[in-house]
Amino acid sequence: MVATPKFGIGQIIHHRKFDYRGVIVDVDAEYSGSEEWYELMARSRPPKDAPWYHVLVDGGMHSTYVAERHLETDPTGKQVEHPALGEFFDRFEDGRYIMRRRH
Secondary structure (H helix, E strand, O other), X not given: OOXXXXXXXXXXXXXXXOOOEEEEEEEEOOOOOOHHHHHHXXXXXXXXXXXXXXXEEOOOOOXXXXXXXXXXXXXXXXXXXXXXHHHHEEEEEOOEEEEOOOO
């Protein structure tokens, strides 16, 4: 059985372990990366059968792929700074980003 994601696209999160903020741009119901990446990067061995998130990192130029168990809701209510925000979102409203409309 696939778990229901706790977070959604446009939501601002905080990474518990590495103490960074970011915004979710995509959600995978379960891990969808390579076995090589998991072995190298996912050292705490988070479950593969739980949701994973694609996150633009606040103040950075990069994105990350994060297991749900490492995330929590960001309490600051502040926007995220990232050069790729405009590729995914139109605006920031009520504490979250609103996805761009596809034409």
